[in-house]
Structures are given as structure tokens and as C-alpha cells.
Amino acid sequence: MLRLSLRTRRSLFPYLLLGPGLLWLIVFYLIPILSQGYVSLQTGNIEQGYTFNWAFHVYSDALSEYGAQFARSFGYAAVATVLCLIISFPLAYYIAFKSRHKNILLLLIVLPFFTNYLVRTIAWQTILADDGWVVHFLQNVGLLSHDGRLLATRTAVIAGITYNFLPFMALPLYVSLEKIDRRLIEAATDLYASRATAFRKVTLPLALPGIFAGSLLTFIPAVGDFINAQFLGTSRQYMIGNVIQSKFLVIADYPTAAALSFVLMFVILAAVLLYARALGTRNLQDAAI
Amino acid sequence: MDSDVTAPPADGPDIRLDRVVKRFGETVAVDGLTVDIERGAFYALLGPSGCGKTTTLRMIGGFEDPTEGTVFLGGRNVTDLPPYKRDVNTVFQSYALFPHLDVQHNVAFGLERRKVGKNDVKKRVAEVLEMTQLTGYEKRKPAQMSGGQQQRVALARALVNRPKALLLDEPLGALDLRLRKQLQIELKRIQKEVGITFVHVTHDQEEAMTMADRIAVMNEGHIEQAGSATELYETPATEFVASFLGDCNLIDGDLRSRDGVVADFRTHDGAHLRVPSERIDPALNGSPVRVGVRPEKLTLLPADVPAPDGANVLRGRIEIASFLGTAIQYVVHTAGGEEFTAIEQNRLGGGVHSLGPGRDVLLAWDPAHSILVAKGGTHAGA
Ligand SMILES: Nc1ncnc2c1ncn2[C@@H]1O[C@H](COP(=O)(O)OP(=O)(O)OP(=O)(O)O)[C@@H](O)[C@H]1O
Numbered sequence A: 001m002l003r004l005s006l007r008t009r010r011s012l013f014p015y016l017l018l019g020p021g022l023l024w025l026i027v028f029y030l031i032p033i034l035s036q037g038y039v040s041l042q043t044g045n046i047e048q049g050y051t052f053n054w055a056f057h058v059y060s061d062a063l064s065e066y067g068a069q070f071a072r073s074f075g076y077a078a079v080a081t082v083l084c085l086i087i088s089f090p091l092a093y094y095i096a097f098k099s100r101h102k103n104i105l106l107l108l109i110v111l112p113f114f115t116n117y118l119v120r121t122i123a124w125q126t127i128l129a130d131d132g133w134v135v136h137f138l139q140n141v142g143l144l145s146h147d148g149r150l151l152a153t154r155t156a157v158i159a160g161i162t163y164n165f166l167p168f169m170a171l172p173l174y175v176s177l178e179k180i181d182r183r184l185i186e187a188a189t190d191l192y193a194s195r196a197t198a199f200r201k202v203t204l205p206l207a208l209p210g211i212f213a214g215s216l217l218t219f220i221p222a223v224g225d226f227i228n229a230q231f232l233g234t235s236r237q238y239m240i241g242n243v244i245q246s247k248f249l250v251i252a253d254y255p256t257a258a259a260l261s262f263v264l265m266f267v268i269l270a271a272v273l274l275y276a277r278a279l280g281t282r283n284l285q286d287a288a289i
Numbered sequence B: 001m002d003s004d005v006t007a008p009p010a011d012g013p014d015i016r017l018d019r020v021v022k023r024f025g026e027t028v029a030v031d032g033l034t035v036d037i038e039r040g041a042f043y044a045l046l047g048p049s050g051c052g053k054t055t056t057l058r059m060i061g062g063f064e065d066p067t068e069g070t071v072f073l074g075g076r077n078v079t080d081l082p083p084y085k086r087d088v089n090t091v092f093q094s095y096a097l098f099p100h101l102d103v104q105h106n107v108a109f110g111l112e113r114r115k116v117g118k119n120d121v122k123k124r125v126a127e128v129l130e131m132t133q134l135t136g137y138e139k140r141k142p143a144q145m146s147g148g149q150q151q152r153v154a155l156a157r158a159l160v161n162r163p164k165a166l167l168l169d170e171p172l173g174a175l176d177l178r179l180r181k182q183l184q185i186e187l188k189r190i191q192k193e194v195g196i197t198f199v200h201v202t203h204d205q206e207e208a209m210t211m212a213d214r215i216a217v218m219n220e221g222h223i224e225q226a227g228s229a230t231e232l233y234e235t236p237a238t239e240f241v242a243s244f245l246g247d248c249n250l251i252d253g254d255l256r257s258r259d260g261v262v263a264d265f266r267t268h269d270g271a272h273l274r275v276p277s278e279r280i281d282p283a284l285n286g287s288p289v290r291v292g293v294r295p296e297k298l299t300l301l302p303a304d305v306p307a308p309d310g311a312n313v314l315r316g317r318i319e320i321a322s323f324l325g326t327a328i329q330y331v332v333h334t335a336g337g338e339e340f341t342a343i344e345q346n347r348l349g350g351g352v353h354s355l356g357p358g359r360d361v362l363l364a365w366d367p368a369h370s371i372l373v374a375k376g377g378t379h380a381g382a
């Protein structure tokens, strides 16, 4: 039997722990990515088949053709993320600091997940429908003109994304707020901070890890989402996810779909890195301790 | 409530609580507490767990609103002021240091809120860090420091604001014994140096006695007795105080005569004890009382030796004699059925002279060392 020194075993141990996750990533992430990378550089069509020929022009063509959908995706996702944050923060704050029924309220937040994503979004179709009560009500109070509609508008798509991803913002926010020791806020008020200043100088910085995590969990899937645009919007609201979806599943233009996926991935990565930089990940780590 | 709430004069006590009551639902945490804390005093609030020490301190700091009563700071009624408008600072038991800020910014927090100039902040933080021996730790985060260091940061963070008074809630509770002793001395030194009032909450009588100029012994939401350590130890007003500060041997009985310089006390089993009349609190009038004596005030004599003239004497038999090095501790079963503890200094060495278990003995003490207290843990004045 191979006898390893304690030191060697110690240094191997982390890799042992990493093993299963690493294997998972290789099989279900690295390999598919490489194969998609391979596909993205092919040309041809579905009848005659695709051939690999380092076709980098697929990327530039895809970008120039679908620039609008890209911009729209990032715009919608950003607005929805900000809306989620604005709605979730007071909600999470209330549950963490003021509520006596935390568990019930948390359950209510995740309760929509008990229903299928698609079904929930289609339900919104009914809610926002032209002859639905929401539209009637808004028309009656004058917030919507008489031929105004909600369905098939940008507002509907953003509202749908906000609704569908709200729990991804609210839960991490709740966790980071819940962790804050009340005595820190007392200490701040003891040191001449008003309630507002204590919030700004203590609560908010300590909630940053939650804001960071929640924003990423909301923004990243929202950028790639196509369900909301498909069911609550029209082709004029289509996001890049809709394009990729139809290229893959309808038109079977695999190279373009793969290239668009890659571009999306890299832009998201760049955006996340910029965001992390702006918030200061080092401070985030320290605050998390 | 009576309306004769009077603010203390401006040069009077720094902190005054006037008949303060705090209820949490059914629980009465603080029950009609009145106290005056002099300017510059090191004042200890001492009492068992749950007696309302923290609640009292939190009402001074402004974190709890009294249900009844008034709080004065420096002659001003502050009962309705929030913490950030009170010129006192708290050192929390858990320290409550801001985890996202380094030592420098933790300590500067209060000064920055009060818009002290940048240069002044720097200077004062450096000063207070030197006083608390933290120079060189400016850039550390609280998580990177030991318990004792964190405790000093908490102290520095409060002291740097030069408040009228500093409130300390068991500031040394989480530390080990050695560090606690060391920081007790340091705290005392710092208090002398800055000269501001310290209100120190503790349930450790030894800590209170080493550090404080004045101690208020609390029980069930009120103050049993306040005074210097010597006063509380030598002339406790209540049975609770007598037994909470150090050991005290107590025996039931009745006061017979209270005329003249010494009063006559007859124990439940018929022995006569003398108590100095001046020790008898008029408030005790008629209520059941007990006589007490501290273990170190007792002399043990063999039963066949005549008792010294004028001494208080009880008969008994030694149950246990333990050699403690500097002293020998005896547990004596008295004729009346009490268990008395006596401590004799080990002057003659080696236990050669010591009396063994089973010996009949006399317990003798100077009547001047007798303690007279109301029976039970109730407040003498109530
Ligand atoms: N927020 C609260 N809600 C309900 N009851 C409370 C609250 N705070 C304190 N109490 C009760 O009031 C009483 C006094 O509590 P307090 O914390 O003042 O005691 P303490 O003397 O500081 O005790 P310890 O030495 O254990 O810290 C206790 O019976 C406690 O249970």
C-alpha cells in the first residue's frame, strides 16, 4: 500500500473535497462549452449539415444582427434587478428586524416556486389581459388611455421578470440582514448616530454581501430569460434569450445560437466583474465574517 | 406618580435615577430604583443574574424607556431623549464592535458623527489608542483581534468621545481570570486618568470590591444598599447584602433591649449576644432580625477554656477543619443547630495547634463585629 506522509495527505485533502464538484463541472460544463465553442465556428445549414471551418464571422454577424436584442436584454434585466432591490429591501428588512412571523413570511416569498415558472408567467397573461380587471381599473382611474394596454408592452415584460426573480433578491437580502447583530445598531446610536445614520453606516454596509448576491442571482438569469418576453411581450420586446431559443429549437441555426450564447456569457462575466469591483469584494468578504 | 421630581443641582450627582420602574409585560425588571451617582465616581452595580442591572444601565444609556420614574444626567432630565442625544457612552458586554470597520474607524465613529475636524479626530484617536495600549493596531479588523484587545477597542471607542459618564455592562465577563484581573487594574487606572464617571455592572463581588469606590447591591429590581466596599462588608443593612458580599454566619433570635450602648439579642436557643446599639437601623423596628458575624472575626477556643470577658460566645462542635495554607477553615455545628464557618490565620504553622473535627469548642467574637440585619432578602426601608 502506498504510504503517504501526513503532510502529503494534508495537502491532497482539499483536492479530494473538490473532486466531485470538479468532475461535475468538467462533465456538465466544460465539455458542453467546448463543444458549443466548436459548433459556433461552423458554417452550413440544417439540410446539408454544418462543417467546422474557423468561421469567426459567425460572431460578428450575430452581433451586428442582434445588437438590439442584446441591449434590450441588459436594459430589461438591469431595470428589473433595481426594481427587485427596491421592493425586496424593505420587505427583507421588515422580516429580519420587525416581524414576529418570520417563517410564515419567508414561506410566502418562496410559495410561488411551488407553481411552475411557465404557468406563473401565463397566469400574468390573464392578469394583464386587455379585458382583465387590472387594465379596466387603470383605464377607469385614468392611468391608462382607453385603448391603452399592458400586455405585449415593455412594462409587462419587465414586470414579469421582476415578479419572477424577486425571491432571488429577497432571500439573500434577508439572510444578510438577519445576521446583523442588533447591538451593533445600538452601539451606533450610542455613538451619536441617528437612526438614519446608523442605517447608512452600519446596516447598509453589513447588508452589502446580500445586495451583491441578490443582484447577481437576479440579473444573470434575467439577462438570459426568454419566457417573460415570449408570453408578456411581442417580437418588439424580444430579448437575446428569445433569439437563441428560436435559433436552436426553431430554425436550427446552431452556429449562430452557440455564438450568441458565448457573447452573452462573456458580456455577463464582464458586467459581474465590473460590479464586484465597484462594490469592493474585499470589503464584502470582510463584512461577511 | 408624585410631582415632586427634583432635578439635582448642576454641581450635584452626575447621574440620578428617581423611582425608576421598568416592566416587560408581566416581568418587573426594575422596581422603584433610586440612586445618585457622584461625578467622577467608579460606581459598581452588583447583583445576581436577573436582578435588573443591565436594564438599569440601558435606561441610563437610553436604550430602554422607563415605565415610570425619571433619569437625570448632569442635572438634566433625559428620560425622553434617544441614546444619540445623551452624553454617555456604553461599553457593551459583547463589545459590539463594527465588523466592517478597522480599529481606527471603530474608534473614530463617535467623533465623526459629531463632526469633529479630521485632524482632531486623528489626534484624539491616537491618544486614546495609546492609553488603551492599542497603538499599532489601527488597521486591524475586530475579527483579527483577541478578546482582550477587542475589549480595549470597545473601551477606546467610548472613551474617545469624552462623555460625561461611561456605562460598562460586564465588560470583562467574557475574559479568562488572568486577563480579567489585568484589565481590572487597567480600567481602574484609565478611570483615574480621565476622571469621568464609570458605572460598572457586574455580578462578581470581588471585581466590584477591587475596582469601585461605591457599590450598589441590587436584588429583584431595587438597590438593597449602596456604600463603599468596607461599609457594605462590615455593616450590611440586609441579610441579602450580608450574604452576597462574602460569607456571613447568621443566627435567628429577638432583640430584647435596645437601650444603652449595647443591645441584648437572645438567640432562638436561648444564648445571649451583644450588638452595638448604633448598628440597629430604626427601620428594623419590630421586624424579625438575625445576628451575623463574618468567619474571620471568629475565634475558636477549646470548650473548657473560660470565655474572654465581654465577648459574644456560642457553643459548638467542629465538623470539618480544612487546611488552606494561609488559613485554616472550620465548619462548626452550633448548639442551636446552625453551621458556622470560622477562618483562623495560620500563624503558628503546620496545623500543629489546630483543633480537629469532633472537638467541642467555643465560638467567640467581639460584640463590635456583630452584624444585625432584617431577616430575609427584603429591602430594609420597604
Ligand atoms: N427585553 C426584555 N423582555 C422581557 N424581559 C426582559 C427583557 N430584558 C430583561 N428582561 C427581564 O428583566 C429582568 C432583569 O433583566 P436584566 O437583563 O436587567 O438582568 P441582569 O441583572 O443584567 O442579569 P445578568 O447578570 O444575568 O445579565 C430579567 O428577569 C429578564 O428576564
Ligand SMILES: [Mg+2]
Binding pocket: B053, B054, B055
Ligand atoms: Mg446583564
